[in-house]
Amino acid sequence: MDIATSLGLLAGLIVVSTLILMGGDFRMFYDIHAIIVIFGGSFAATLIRFPLSSILHGLPLGAKFAFTLRRSTARDLVDELASVAEIARKQGPVGLEKVETDDVFLAKGIRYVADGYDATFIRDNLERDRDNFLMHLDEGSKIYRSIGDCAPAFGMVGTLIGMVQMFSNMSDPSKLGPFMAVALLATLYGALVANLICLPIADKLHVKLIDEETNRTLIIDGILMIRDSKSPALVREMLLAYLPEKHREEQGEPVPA
Secondary structure: OOHHHHHHHHHHHHHHHHHHHHOOOHHHHOOHHHHHHHHHHHHHHHHHHOOHHHHHHHHHHHHHHHOOOOOOOHHHHHHHHHHHHHHHHHHOHHHHHHOOOOOHHHHHHHHHHHOOOOHHHHHHHHHHHHHHHHHHHHHHHHHHHHHHHHHHHHHHHHHHHHHHHHHHOOOOHHHHHHHHHHHHHHHHHHHHHHHHHHHHHHHHHHHHHHHHHHHHHHHHHHHHHHHOOOOHHHHHHHHHHHOOHHHHOOOOOOOOO
16 A cells, blocks of 8 residues: 555545634535535536546546555566576576566566567567556546646636625525535635645656556566576666666676676
8 A cells, every 4th residue: 555645645634624623513614515516517527528438447547556556666676587587597488487476567578488479579568568557547647637627626616606696695694604605615625626635646646657667668678688588687787777876786786797
């Protein structure tokens, strides 16, 4: 689980709830009309922007990756690929059939090498797999960003509707309160949905997309070097280029001269 995402949402909810309870209770901040205009309006606008199939796929995919972490970091992948290269050098491609890994993408590449596929086939299939995954992850990020962009705008729509209704009923003081609640709570809901949930999730997905692109490209290069029977030391040294400078010295011994 990505603790940062969970902690961020929890901290935001605690801050807002504390401020609400310091001046009243939650019933004061509930209004069905504001909920309808924010969630209904944002969903309607998102439907216009994206195909329904993209929304049904992107929303759960985005939620899944916003709250989960990759099992293997780039540092782990460099070590794992170097170990796989060592097995391939000692036992040949047949030895890779017994190699187990938690990374599904890496496991697919190892299986291709073990089955004896040529380098062009391996590269094309792994790159296609990587690009499709990144496209879906980017799609999820865009959908959450779209909702985050729409929510404050529909909050303003709700505010304007409430203000019009309020000024149209100035002669009946009993109706002023509910209409003012719609006007203010719609803006509040829109701001919270956008700035506490949707836009942060969209940014988190974009960061993870960049990490996934780096890690999967690293795997592709490592698998192709293993396919070409490169030495484990060379595989490690070549893949270290994917890591930040401060992490490279932690990756074992350099290639001997």
